[in-house]
Amino acid sequence: MTMSEIIGNLEKFSTECSKEGTDRLLCNKLLETAEKELHDGFHDFTSYISEGLDLLRYYIETGNPVKGAKAEQIQSWISDEITEDKSKENADAEAKEQTPKTEQQAAAGENVRENPAEIDGDQLKLFVSDCEERFSRAQELILGLEQNPEDTDAVKELFRIFHTVKGECGFLKLTTLGTLAHNSESLLDLLRSGKIPVTKEIVDMLLKGLDFAQELGKDLKDGDFEAYRSVPVGEYIAGLSQFTAVRGEGSSPVQAAAAVRTDTAPASAPADTAAREQKIEEHAVKKTDTEDAVIKVKTGKVNYLVDMIGELLICLGQMKEDTEGLPQVRKIAKTLQYAGMQLRTESVHTLFGTARRIIRDTSEKVGKQVQAVFEGEDLEIDRTLIESLEEPLMHLIRNALDHGIENTEERVQTGKSPEGTVRIAAERRGNNIVISVGDDGRGLDRERILKKAVAKGLIREKDIPDMSDTAVNNLIFVSGFSTNDSVDLISGRGVGMDVVKEAVAKAKGHITTESRPGKGTTFSLHFPLSTAIIDGMLIRTGENIFIIPISSIIESFKVKEEQIYQVAAGVHVLDLRGKMIPIIRIAEVFNMTNAGEGKIATIVENVSGEQFAVMSDEILAKREVVIKNLGACFRNLKGISSGTVLSGGAIGFVLDIEQVIELGKESRLQEGGAA
Missing domain, CATH: 3.30.565.10 (Histidine kinase-like ATPase, C-terminal domain)
Known part of the structure; x- marks a missing residue:
């Protein structure tokens, strides 16, 4: 396939692709690259761009989005390899493409007024979601660079991140964020080429630019374009000149970066096609072996899946135990529930990345x-x-x-x-x-x-x-x-x-x-560990069933009459192996009139390490229960954290032990005061 044919196909694909953000962005990148290749005569990349066309053709024919490791690999390769192999003519052309008005406005501290009506909402959501992950990774890399200034791989990855953001901003017409990303990229290009070393001042500048980028991303996520336009990007770009204006006084950051690339990038002959394809294949194998393909799923959809599996478990719990095949179905349902809950998990590495930044800034x-x-x-x-x-x-x-x-x-x-x-x-x-x-x-x-x-x-x-x-x-x-x-x-x-x-x-x-x-x-x-399912002890007081989380329980047993002592009016303690433990009666806490004598003690412990004896009429079972929100009407019901549907359709209430203890203390004080 010739380069002219590639461009023709890409232009056709651009009109046929639906508004799936990743696919349109990939198509746009391939088209831009192919046009530059045809113009500049670098035809050694033709086979790789053709491979990208195959992915897009697959998308149009099947309707399945082009995502995963292969699509990421193509985008990453275009961002990294093409940029590194440009000649002086290409660098000058890239500098020309930057709108003078944009640079003048940014230098004056004025942001370009993007028109929200021109931005596709669905693509913007996808872009912002991707940016959150990219900026989180960028912060981790920058902080790591401060500890290890010689880490060239970190610099290259940072360069790719900002280069990708810049390209997608251009596609979405987000000029302010795009200008910020471009100038950060220019600074990273100087680091990548070895023209300037990594210093604390540069790390500070990169982090400052990242903070602005995250602020812009948050404003885009909230749809607050007024706040978006007020972020002082121009001040940051002007401050970059002390690092980027290395080719003559008065150069703009973009011009300076372009000058550095022009003077330092050696003119390279077209690489051998076979060697290039071998490098691409090695990169693909390495990426595929070490990373799983990632798909984005809305949290609401995952929560719905987990809730429905929970409903299935509740229904299975109401079926007769002698139903044929029931144990196996329950086992499968629990496996599905575990798999669904895993979809909602994420490594705390992300949280720790934020902590690293807070420690660094606050200690200074x-x-x-x-x-x-x-x-x-x-x-x-x-x-x-x-x-x-x-x-x-x-x-x-x-x-x-x-x-x-x-x-x-x-x-x-x-x-x-x-x-x-x-x-x-x-x-x-x-x-x-x-x-x-x-x-x-x-x-x-x-x-x-x-x-x-x-x-x-x-x-x-x-x-x-x-x-x-x-x-x-x-x-x-x-x-x-x-x-x-x-x-x-x-x-x-x-x-x-x-x-x-x-x-x-x-x-x-x-x-x-x-x-x-x-x-x-x-x-x-x-x-x-989970907010959807807990291990609990089912207890009965009167006609009501309560669940005490197993994590709060020390032990349970039937109390003998001689173990209970009255220490004040309405205040009783339990003698447990010589230790006096305050008694809290469920019936008194919830003002129940139909309760029994309450001879069953469940010893629980609060966050302060204090132990209490929660008295009930009967221990029913130890069971794994699917918990349900009580809804807006009962959200503030003190002492109850959630509910569950038990076998036979009975409703059980999950106790908030901390609140139950507080209610018990209040009840004892009132009774003591009344006496």
Whole structure:
């Protein structure tokens, strides 16, 4: 196939392709490349572009989108290889293609006014989704480059990321983001060609550009073009001139980058076609062997699939046990449920990438030397949990850097290393996911916390001697509480730890705190492994069935009369092997009038490590249950977190143990006060 035939086919394909973002973008890239190849005479790439045409032909004939490793490989190859092999004439032509008006506006701090009406909404959604992943990867690469400035592979990958974003912005007519990506690409081209070294200043500049790109991407995602247009891209581009204007004074960033490519890129003869095809094949094999093809699925569709499998399990639970083949069908349904739930998981590596950036930026602001240690980055958790963890993780890290870790002088005086350590870990403990943030700093100051708490009226001085370390530590989660006497950009307003507690509770989790004076503090966030299915103990009180999560249970048993003692009016405790445990009766917590005597005790433990005996009439079974949202009307029902449909159609209520304990304490106080 000749290059002229390729261009003819691509122009035909451009009109026939449906509005599937990936396919149209691929077709556009191939067309642009083919036209340049025909113009410049570089016909050694013809076979590879022909392969891309075969993929597009397959799409048109079958209707199946062109995605996966092969399509990504073609786009990556075009972005990388074609750019590296351009001659002086090509570099000049590329510089000419940049609209002078765009550059003048950007340099003056004015963004180009894109017309939202000209942008296809479906393609924009796909583009923004891809950009989120690309920018996350770019941040990881830039931070890695700061640690290893000689990593040329990282520079090349960064160049490809911004080059791809620039190309797709051109297709979608997103000039502001495209201009930003192009100028970042120009800076990376200087690094790639070895004209300038990687320095901290350049890393800072790349991160600043990435921040602007992420801000633009968020505005596009929200459809907020007013905010999009207000991002000061021009200021950033003007600041790049100190690095990119290396060929004469007054050169624009684009012109300077083009000049560098012109002067340094050697004119290369057309490569041997067989050798080129061999290189392509090796690249394809390597990529295919190491990466699975990725498809994008809307979260709502995955949730619907998991919900329907849950409904199937509920229906199977209502069938008679002697139904032929039922055990095998249940096994298959549970396997399907597990597979569906895996679709909602994502590695915490993404979350840790955000943490790395926060640690880097905050440590510079507070002027402290800090190293970050990460453990368990390969652990996969529900992606909605990852999203909900970003804000609390940010607060915990900033708290560790500002309050926890001492300054260099103080650390040296106490015999510590001048460099502090922040350790972030993710692990699975039983049926829970635990994300911990720890530091090797000064630890929580008990006396200072108590002094502030008394001053704010949170506690009374006479209560202090009876307060455990856990109770004191939990005071920092009270809204408006702060031990900082001054207010700055990092902390001091009393907003932060209460936000952490609220966000964790919203995700069905809880927080534990461990602190040692002079040794440091660790905050551990505990979450259920799954929010769709749990292991629970079914108990009955009166005619109602409740489920206690197994993760909260210590033990269960039938209570003897002589084990129960009354210590005050309406207040009873259980003698368990010499240890007095407060009793909480389900019937009293929920004001039930049809309950029995409640002779069955289930010992549970709250986040503070305190144990309570939850009394019920009967233990029914230990079972894996599919949990359901209670809906808007019962969303704020205290003590109940969710519901489930049991065999026979009965409704069970999943207890929120933390809230049940709080309700039990309130009930005991009221009864004691009434007496």
